[in-house]
Amino acid sequence: MAFYTLGLTFNLVIILTVIVLAVWVYGIYFNFKKWGLGSTGYHDQLRNSFWLFLATWIKEAFKDGVWVFIRTAVLDVLLLRRTLARSPIRWVMHMSMFYGFVALAALSGLGLMIDIVEHFNLMGLAHEAEIWKEYLGLPFDLFGYLLLFGATIAVSRRILLKFVRDNTTAYDAFLIGAVFLITITGFYAEWMRGNAFLVGNMFEYPIYAPHFALIHTILALGLFAFVFPWTKYIHILATPMTLLANRGGE
Amino acid sequence: MAEKSKPLMTGYMISTQLMEIDGCNRCQECMKWCPTFAVRPDRPGITPMYKNAKWRELMAKNQSLRAKIFGGKPLNEDEMKLFTEDVYYCTTCGVCGTVCEAGIKTVDLWEAMRPNLVDRGNGPYGKQSFFPKLVKADRNPYQAKQEDRLCWVPKDAKVDESGEIVYFAGCTAAYRQQALGVATVRILNKLNVDFAMLGKDEWCCASAMVRTGQREVMAEHAVHNVDALKDAGAKTVLFACAGCIRNSTVDWPRWYEGYIPYKNVPLSVFLREKIRKGEVDYKIPLNYTVTYHDPCHNGRHLMHEIGKDWAFEASRHCIESIPGVKFKDMLRNRELQRCCGAGGGVKAGIPDLALDMAKARVVDGEEVSADVIASTCPFCRRNIMDGRNDAKSSIKVLDVVELMAASMGLDTTIPENPYTKFQEQDVLVCGPTTCTVETVERKAPGKDLVGEAH
Numbered sequence: 001m002a003f004y005t006l007g008l009t010f011n012l013v014i015i016l017t018v019i020v021l022a023v024w025v026y027g028i029y030f031n032f033k034k035w036g037l038g039s040t041g042y043h044d045q046l047r048n049s050f051w052l053f054l055a056t057w058i059k060e061a062f063k064d065g066v067w068v069f070i071r072t073a074v075l076d077v078l079l080l081r082r083t084l085a086r087s088p089i090r091w092v093m094h095m096s097m098f099y100g101f102v103a104l105a106a107l108s109g110l111g112l113m114i115d116i117v118e119h120f121n122l123m124g125l126a127h128e129a130e131i132w133k134e135y136l137g138l139p140f141d142l143f144g145y146l147l148l149f150g151a152t153i154a155v156s157r158r159i160l161l162k163f164v165r166d167n168t169t170a171y172d173a174f175l176i177g178a179v180f181l182i183t184i185t186g187f188y189a190e191w192m193r194g195n196a197f198l199v200g201n202m203f204e205y206p207i208y209a210p211h212f213a214l215i216h217t218i219l220a221l222g223l224f225a226f227v228f229p230w231t232k233y234i235h236i237l238a239t240p241m242t243l244l245a246n247r248g249g250e
Numbered sequence: 251m252a253e254k255s256k257p258l259m260t261g262y263m264i265s266t267q268l269m270e271i272d273g274c275n276r277c278q279e280c281m282k283w284c285p286t287f288a289v290r291p292d293r294p295g296i297t298p299m300y301k302n303a304k305w306r307e308l309m310a311k312n313q314s315l316r317a318k319i320f321g322g323k324p325l326n327e328d329e330m331k332l333f334t335e336d337v338y339y340c341t342t343c344g345v346c347g348t349v350c351e352a353g354i355k356t357v358d359l360w361e362a363m364r365p366n367l368v369d370r371g372n373g374p375y376g377k378q379s380f381f382p383k384l385v386k387a388d389r390n391p392y393q394a395k396q397e398d399r400l401c402w403v404p405k406d407a408k409v410d411e412s413g414e415i416v417y418f419a420g421c422t423a424a425y426r427q428q429a430l431g432v433a434t435v436r437i438l439n440k441l442n443v444d445f446a447m448l449g450k451d452e453w454c455c456a457s458a459m460v461r462t463g464q465r466e467v468m469a470e471h472a473v474h475n476v477d478a479l480k481d482a483g484a485k486t487v488l489f490a491c492a493g494c495i496r497n498s499t500v501d502w503p504r505w506y507e508g509y510i511p512y513k514n515v516p517l518s519v520f521l522r523e524k525i526r527k528g529e530v531d532y533k534i535p536l537n538y539t540v541t542y543h544d545p546c547h548n549g550r551h552l553m554h555e556i557g558k559d560w561a562f563e564a565s566r567h568c569i570e571s572i573p574g575v576k577f578k579d580m581l582r583n584r585e586l587q588r589c590c591g592a593g594g595g596v597k598a599g600i601p602d603l604a605l606d607m608a609k610a611r612v613v614d615g616e617e618v619s620a621d622v623i624a625s626t627c628p629f630c631r632r633n634i635m636d637g638r639n640d641a642k643s644s645i646k647v648l649d650v651v652e653l654m655a656a657s658m659g660l661d662t663t664i665p666e667n668p669y670t671k672f673q674e675q676d677v678l679v680c681g682p683t684t685c686t687v688e689t690v691e692r693k694a695p696g697k698d699l700v701g702e703a704h
Contacts, residue, residue: 031272034313038265042504046261053265060266076353083351086279090351167278167294169303230315235275239352242273245266249353250554 008214010119017112020225027229028237060245068247076248077240093153097179100147101236105224107140141197144186151180175232178223185216255324257312258305259366262463267359273352274302280346280356285589286339286596289606295332296339298346298356304333305363334367338375339603341596342461343546343589357551360594364463376599378462385467389453390421394669396450401667402428403447407435413446416484416512418475418498420491421454422628427675428664430628433655434490434517436662441524445488451478455497457547462595472497472505484512488520490651492545492627493593499555516548516556518565518626518650525571533659534685535574538646540653541620542566542579543611543634544587545627553585565626565650572657580614588614590625592633608637615645622646622687624653635676646676646687653678656685 029050036053039046062069075081080098084091111133116122118129154176158168189212190196194204227233243249260268280298281287287297294300308329312322340360347356367373374381384391402424403409409417417438423431438445456471475498479487489495499514524530542565544550553561562584570577582588591597591607611634615623623645625631635647655662656678664673678685 030315034309035265035268035272037260037313038263038268039261041264044264053269056265057269080351082353083277086349086351090277163282164278167281167299171303172276232276234272235352238269238273239275242266242270243353245269246353246355249347249350249355 010115014116016221020221023225024229027225031229031234031238057241057245061247064247069244072244072248076243082243082249089153089157093150093157096146096150097154098150100143100145100150101179103143104140104147107136107143108220111136138197141190144183144190145198147179148183148187151176151183155180171232175227178219178227182216182219182223185212185219189213189216255327256370257322258308258325259370260309261369262362262365262465263359264362267355267362270352270354270359271302271305273354274299275352276303277351279349279351283345283349283586285343285345285591285607285610286341286603288588289591289610290339290603293336293339295336298350298354301333301336301340301360301363304336308333330370330372334372334375337363337367338373338378338462338595338599340594341546341589341591341604341607342594344550345546345586345589348550348585361460361463364461365465366463368463374462374464374595374599378458378464378595378599381458381462381595381598382464382467385454385456385459385471389471390425391454391458392421392425392672394421394425396453398668399424399449399452400447401669402431402664403435404432404661404663404665408439408444409435410444410446411449412482413444414483414485415443415445415488416479416482416486417445417447417488417490417517418452418455418479418494419447420489420494420628422632423491424452425669426672427628427631427649428667428669428673429652429662429675429677430490430649432662432664433649433652433660434488436660437521437651437655437658438488440658440660441529446482446484448475448478448482451481453478455491455494455502457493457497457501458595458598460497460501461593462599468501469505472502476502476506476508476510479512480510486520487512487514488517489514489548490517490626490649492547492549493629496547496551499552514556516560516564516626518568519560521651521654522564522567522571525568530571530654530658532571532573532657534657534680534683536572536653536657536685537574538621538687539576539578539619540569540572540622540624541577541615541618542569542583542650543590543615543623543625543627543630544584545625545630546587546589546593547627549587550585558584565624568650568654569624572653574657575653578618578620580618580620582614590627590630590633591637592629597629597633604633605637605640608633609641610637612637612641612643612645616643620645622648622653624648624650626650631675635674644689646689648676648678648687656680 032053033050036049040052040056080091080094083094114129114132118126157164158176159165189209191199191203192205192209192212194201194206276299278299284297290296308325311317311325342357342360344357347354350356364373381391384393389396417434419431453471453474456468459465459467495514495516503510544562549561569575588611589607590611591604597604623634631647631649638645638647677688679688
């Protein structure tokens with residue numbers, strides 16, 4: 001499989017994964033600590049504490065009980081009710097990007113787990129693991145197209161709608177452009193392998209497929225660890241946390 | 251040696267509010283609804299999306315990873331001045347929070363940003379800085395005497411000193427829009443409601459202080475007013491002022507540590523109950539097309555506290571109950587209404603902005619061919635009247651209570667008092683079978699030191 005080519009070995013991939021995860025976790029910790037610069041209540045003193053931010057968030061999120069928390073998680077975080085109320089098109093865009101992004105991330109994690117099983121032949125399941133990996137192909141394609149669909153709407157509205165275009169900063173353009181680029185490179189890498197979903201062998205170029213896959217992987221991991229926690233992308237985490245803390249803003 | 255630049259302060263921000271700023275996904279929805287941006291389209295910086303981005307940027311100068319590794323950067327004071335302006339170019343109307351996809355509680359957020367700017371020496375804005383001094387000195391923002399709180403009450407009216415129902419009139423009804431106070435008292439008397447008023451023990455609700463980030467007087471006023479209401483034996487407190495009921499419901503409990511035994515009730519809700527029970531007897535039809543302007547303070551600010559029926563529908567039901575009235579909603583209504591422009595200290599701090607916003611609201615009223623814009627907020631009324639006068643529109647601006655009192659055939663003549671010369675409100679003049687509305691002339695600029703105080 002094209003996972004480990006161009007000098008990359010399994011061990012190197014694991015080390016890189018650990019580094020990426022460590023940077024990401026530190027990024028999240030850094031943000032929580034920054035948010036902890038606030039107080040814990042209307043009149044409370046500043047504590048400057050990572051843990052007190054978490055405590056404050058939990059207190060706010062569960063203020064009206066577990067049922068309200070669950071209702072908010074389902075209606076506002078998972079189904080984006082507030083977005084739907086304002087703009088059905090933006091709702092389709094966000095839902096596509098959100099579920100495409102989350103599913104691809106989860107599938108990537110699952111793929112890595114299966115790889116580990118295969119590499120170490122854990123419980124003698126190496127052969128089965130290889131078969132499981134094949135099964136991941138279709139969901140990868142489906143959720144990839146979903147993300148591509150959402151990203152295309154996002155880019156299109158920034159270009160086509162005057163009001164949106166006028167208020168798009170370079171920052172917005174970079175971030176949406178990055179998502180679009182990662183999605184496109186992922187598809188192109190897949191198409192170059194040949195026998196791809198929907199396009200068949202139209203873009204087949206197997207010699208360079210690993211190179212493109214590597215570019216896609218580097219971009220995706222870079223976005224995940226080096227951009228997401230440190231830029232506007234943190235809204236991917238902060239928005240659902242805000243919705244939960246404010247009980248859906250209601 | 252140059253003085254060291256103060257960093258951006260976070261002292262009044264709850265940690266989840268700092269998170270909310272990062273939760274803004276820049277969807278631009280707030281920009282479409284922001285009433286200040288609508289009249290200042292050349293200043294996108296005043297919209298929530300840009301304010302959040304700017305706060306992030308300013309905070310990053312000392313709190314980003316880069317700042318942690320290489321050291322923080324001093325804040326540029328010109329940049330801070332502009333950011334302060336942007337934060338204060340906001341009436342805290344809260345429509346941005348209503349439409350926010352991320353569910354950010356924007357009103358609380360702006361009200362938490364402002365005291366940090368005040369502490370840093372950047373805020374408040376313009377004449378807003380007079381609020382605390384005036385209110386601390388006189389217990390009202392109009393430099394009026396506390397002993398005169400009830401000077402407008404007609405001699406034949408029955409007002410108790412204590413009782414289970416207390417009418418909290420507010421400073422504006424007491425000193426500047428006494429027609430509202432008189433109408434309220436007359437209606438309650440007519441309905442045989444035994445009620446009390448606090449008189450000189452009624453202090454300013456201190457709304458303007460909280461809205462503009464000057465919280466220092468708040469504690470004293472909140473505690474005093476709650477204690478005075480408790481001492482009067484209140485079980486139900488009636489408010490005909492949107493700013494007062496907002497503060498009494500949301501802000502005072504934040505500052506009062508003890509048990510609060512009474513319920514805050516908008517006067518329109520109380521009167522609707524009386525209408526439903528058939529106790530309200532109208533005599534004179536008002537043949538006007540009336541529209542209703544939802545005040546932000548008892549609408550959006552309270553809809554999650556008291557429910558949308560109390561916040562939005564009760565006043566409409568009161569208007570619709572008046573014979574002869576043809577009621578029409580403006581295009582933007584209820585939780586999506588357009589702010590009149592008076593709130594958040596804008597009327598005092600940035601009067602030209604307040605005026606332009608009021609004119610936009612007058613246009614909203616004209617678009618539905620309304621003869622009268624009715625409201626339940628003396629500040630909205632004042633500002634919309636100013637906008638109407640500036641736009642030379644023929645539209646009238648009245649309070650819902652005054653419409654009801656006129657139709658009930660009640661005598662709402664304001665007794666002569668030391669503040670008669672300050673009374674500038676459209677008034678209903680009624681004969682035995684018909685009423686007409688008299689329009690006031692434009693208010694002379696500079697009469698009130700700080701304008702309206704909410």
